[in-house]
Amino acid sequence: MNAPRTRVQRRPVHGVLLIDKPLGFSSNDALQKAKWLLRAEKAGHTGTLDPMATGVLPLCFGAATKFSQLHLDADKTYEAVAQLGVRTASGDAEGEVIARRDVPAITPERLAEVQAAFTGAITQVPPMHSALKKDGKALYEYARAGIEVDRAARDVTVFDLQLSLAGPALLKMVAKVSKGTYIRTLGEDIGQALGCGAHLVSLRRIATGPFVASQCLTLSELEALPESDRQARLLPVDALLPGHDRVTLGAEDAGRFLSGLRRRGAWRDAERIAVYGKAPPALLGTAHAKAGELIPSRLLSPIEIQQILGATEPENV
Secondary structure, three states: OOOOOOOOOOEOOOEEEEEEEOOOOOHHHHHHHHHHHHOEOOEEEOOOOOOOEEEEEEEEEHHHHHHHHHHHHOOEEEEEEEEEOEEEOOOEOOOOEEEEOOOOOOOHHHHHHHHHHOOEEEEEOOOOOOOOEEOOEEHHHHHHOOOOOOOOOEEEEEEEEEEEEEEOOEEEEEEEEOOOOOHHHHHHHHHHHOOOOEEEEEEEEEEEOOEEHHHOEOHHHHHHOOHHHHHHHOEOHHHHOOOOEEEEEOHHHHHHHHOOOOEEOOOOOEEEEEEEEOOOOEEEEEEEEEOOEEEEEEEOOHHHHHHHHHOOOOOOO
């Protein structure tokens, strides 16, 4: 007879946890595992990372989920290795081989030419094996059914690209890219430019926005921590607001701001503002300023603010 399952007592948890996602886990797998380990009531992530990829995956808990969308636009940096001379249906090692070609001699000069050609503003056709949707259905669903659909090319930016040979037919890529860039497609297109085709055999995200791999915990490391220490590894909610101007409000203005009311003042026009209370010092939410008005965007609730302020107190777990 199976033993009854222990019910996990959930609790309010607020902040950002940087996880080094393991190979084979979906982003949601990693999220649910971390949520269970923290016994958190509410959690979300800042965009998916393929199961075949490892690396930086920011997870948002509680109030931080209100600002997770802001991080979707963050620049990201990847390390990848591509197998030259072999193309697959999916552009990675999980797909069926669809073509093989000899790998030509690749000189440093030729590699530098290709590197320059793929640095800066480029266009990409999204891969069929992706989560983009057409007529309400993800492209990978069409691909699994053997159907290929037309996809419009998209403009993306490769801010920095470093190419080097990691072996006779292995190409290492380190790329800092804009939102919406597919590294599998970048690897395929570079292989095509080198005259032999390619597919990715490994992919690791080493940075996303201000977060880097050295800041991350593995799920195993998180699980090994005493339960009372796990929450201490979260970054504060405003870690998701780099580059925001900072405004601090007195008690009266803070209360009205939290009610969703605009505040008039000598505010300089700005699109991204993090708003804080003065006493006690706490993040209230985000806003933008226009024509002397501070206009609320996303707000924390008074309960969330109190829970965050109380998080520094000893917790009975």
